[in-house]
Amino acid sequence: MEDWKQFTQDQRIAYFSMEIGLKAEIPTYSGGLGVLAGDTIKSAADLRIPMIAVTLLYRKGYFRQHFNSDGWQQESDIIWQPEKYMQRLPTKTLVTIEKRDVKIQAWLHTVKSPAGGRLPVLFLDTDIPGNAEEDRKITDHLYGGGLDLRLKQEIVLGIGGARILQALNFAIKKYHMNEGHASLLTIELLNKARVPIESALEECNSSNAQQVMDQCVFTTHTPVEAGHDRFPYDLAERILPPEVPIEFLKKISGDDHLNMTILALKLSKYINGVAKRHGEVSQNLFPGFEIHAITNGIHPFTWCSPFFVNLYDKYLPGWANEPELLVRADIIPDEELWENHCGAKALFFHYIKEVTGKELNPDLLTIGFARRAATYKRGDLIFKDIDRLLEIGRGKLQFVFGGKSHPQDEEGKKVIQRIIKQAYDLRGEIDLIYLENYNMDIASRFIPGVDIWLNNPMRPLEASGTSGMKAALNGVPNFSVLDGWWIEGHMEGVTGWSIGPPPTEVDQEVGRAEEDLEDMYQKLENIIIPLYYNDRKGWIKVMKNAIGKNAYYFNTHVMMRRYVTDAYIH
Numbered sequence: 001m002e003d004w005k006q007f008t009q010d011q012r013i014a015y016f017s018m019e020i021g022l023k024a025e026i027p028t029y030s031g032g033l034g035v036l037a038g039d040t041i042k043s044a045a046d047l048r049i050p051m052i053a054v055t056l057l058y059r060k061g062y063f064r065q066h067f068n069s070d071g072w073q074q075e076s077d078i079i080w081q082p083e084k085y086m087q088r089l090p091t092k093t094l095v096t097i098e099k100r101d102v103k104i105q106a107w108l109h110t111v112k113s114p115a116g117g118r119l120p121v122l123f124l125d126t127d128i129p130g131n132a133e134e135d136r137k138i139t140d141h142l143y144g145g146g147l148d149l150r151l152k153q154e155i156v157l158g159i160g161g162a163r164i165l166q167a168l169n170f171a172i173k174k175y176h177m178n179e180g181h182a183s184l185l186t187i188e189l190l191n192k193a194r195v196p197i198e199s200a201l202e203e204c205n206s207s208n209a210q211q212v213m214d215q216c217v218f219t220t221h222t223p224v225e226a227g228h229d230r231f232p233y234d235l236a237e238r239i240l241p242p243e244v245p246i247e248f249l250k251k252i253s254g255d256d257h258l259n260m261t262i263l264a265l266k267l268s269k270y271i272n273g274v275a276k277r278h279g280e281v282s283q284n285l286f287p288g289f290e291i292h293a294i295t296n297g298i299h300p301f302t303w304c305s306p307f308f309v310n311l312y313d314k315y316l317p318g319w320a321n322e323p324e325l326l327v328r329a330d331i332i333p334d335e336e337l338w339e340n341h342c343g344a345k346a347l348f349f350h351y352i353k354e355v356t357g358k359e360l361n362p363d364l365l366t367i368g369f370a371r372r373a374a375t376y377k378r379g380d381l382i383f384k385d386i387d388r389l390l391e392i393g394r395g396k397l398q399f400v401f402g403g404k405s406h407p408q409d410e411e412g413k414k415v416i417q418r419i420i421k422q423a424y425d426l427r428g429e430i431d432l433i434y435l436e437n438y439n440m441d442i443a444s445r446f447i448p449g450v451d452i453w454l455n456n457p458m459r460p461l462e463a464s465g466t467s468g469m470k471a472a473l474n475g476v477p478n479f480s481v482l483d484g485w486w487i488e489g490h491m492e493g494v495t496g497w498s499i500g501p502p503p504t505e506v507d508q509e510v511g512r513a514e515e516d517l518e519d520m521y522q523k524l525e526n527i528i529i530p531l532y533y534n535d536r537k538g539w540i541k542v543m544k545n546a547i548g549k550n551a552y553y554f555n556t557h558v559m560m561r562r563y564v565t566d567a568y569i570h
């Protein structure tokens with residue numbers, strides 16, 4: 001059993017995230033944000049960056065996804081046993097929520113890097129005898145319930161998290177807020193520094209407030225105003241603990257709503273967006289703050305299929321802890337690269353057969369699309385003109401889709417339903433499968449097991465995107481709208497292909513579906529399909545470029561080094 005005390009020796013970076021995805025068996029994540037947090041932690045462990053992560057223990061997970069016969073998403077709780085993966089610590093802390101005392105306990109999970117690093121992750125939990133029945137449920141579901149519950153969870157994360165670190169005697173050098181959900185920790189730090197809240201009111205420039213700012217790093221992930229967490233003040237007043245001064249919040253985090261992003265922006269010295277473009281978009285949304293950009297990444301070893309692990313171990317030893325070595329991907333012989341890709345594809349197709357009974361043809365160009373089914377991701381875009389798609393793809397294309405919609409997102413569920421209905425309409429002509437319950441485990445087989453990775457969000461709503469980086473690492477080229485990380489990774493016809501117009505103005509439209517669609521069909525027909533079937537050597541060249549020109553750079557090792565030099569050591 002790991003002893004948490006060993007982790008209190010060094011000063012640490014405290015990384016706060018509402019969701020963390022380390023592996024499918026710990027279902028405390030919903031999508032990209034959580035997986036990014038998990039990958040960040042794993043790279044920090046590999047690089048021996050002294051960090052401690054804090055999140056919540058969702059005893060019923062996000063949810064398990066099923067479809068009924070109409071293709072409508074159904075949800076059920078995920079039953080799992082935290083004891084199998086973590087150890088309950090004896091120390092507890094207390095917060096006041098809705099004027100009731102709520103006890104919080106923490107569970108310790110230790111991430112163990114093959115390179116020797118160890119990194120503690122604390123999962124906070126209110127399911128403790130003695131807490132009111134309703135408070136025991138606060139940490140049941142990730143993103144479940146309404147605004148009330150969300151604010152309660154944010155109190156547990158931000159205030160409870162800061163308190164438990166103190167109760168456990170952790171020495172914290174920086175507090176890194178991954179998205180605005182943990183912003184309340186800034187208030188806890190102000191209170192702890194005994195900043196007379198009145199003086200902090202003076203534009204946060206009292207010296208003690210400055211000291212809190214110096215400790216805080218904030219990463220924003222949301223490129224639109226409406227996406228930022230906010231709470232009406234009457235609700236805040238009812239739920240927040242008395243030591244959180246509402247008047248102060250009103251002054252610094254928005255007059256009419258408590259805006260968690262503004263709160264974090266106001267009290268952090270270092271602020272960043274998650275791709276260069278997203279940094280610019282955020283700078284426009286929040287003038288008056290200096291917003292930097294550190295592009296997201298993925299954890300190389302986690303997202304590399306076993307086939308490519310073997311291949312890289314053979315030709316580029318040391319790649320997992322020094323992914324820059326992938327820059328020499330060209331030395332891998334074509335046949336071996338192709339063989340291993342076919343291996344990854346066969347493994348995935350075998351999985352599909354097991355869970356759906358359907359057999360896909362391994363010789364067909366297979367397009368993959370999987371991520372949260374939020375409407376802005378436009379999962380059903382490619383089916384807008386079915387006749388055209390049939391004309392282009394009959395006998396040449398097949399599709400695999402996956403992704404969950406938030407339980408309260410009716411529109412997202414409709415997108416999934418339309419895709420499933422499409423599968424029915426296209427049967428016998430183009431095979432299309434929508435896999436149930438997309439999660440990290442399925443993703444690790446899915447992404448390496450297709451030939452091309454499709455992404456067509458509305459600009460500029462994809463802050464970064466990371467699944468395309470997982471594809472690149474496995475030699476799967478991207479075919480994507482120029483938004484997020486792809487603006488930085490894209491070289492037309494070299495690393496993959498773009499969809500739609502180049503990125504120009506920051507304040508871009510969000511629509512342009514027609515233009516994107518036309519470009520998508522046109523490139524599939526005239527460039528991508530011919531290259532795949534008629535010039536295998538040319539196709540393999542693009543695969544190698546995805547590895548050597550994308551994967552070597554777009555990973556969390558590179559990303560973490562930047563957080564250290566730009567945000568943590570100052």
Ligand SMILES: *Cc1c(COP(=O)(O)O)cnc(C)c1O
Pocket residue numbers: 030031032033035370371372438439440443464465466467468470
């Ligand atoms: C990587 C990953 C995502 C992120 O996908 P995007 O296309 O970047 O939105 C979502 N869900 C799971 C399970 C993932 O592994």
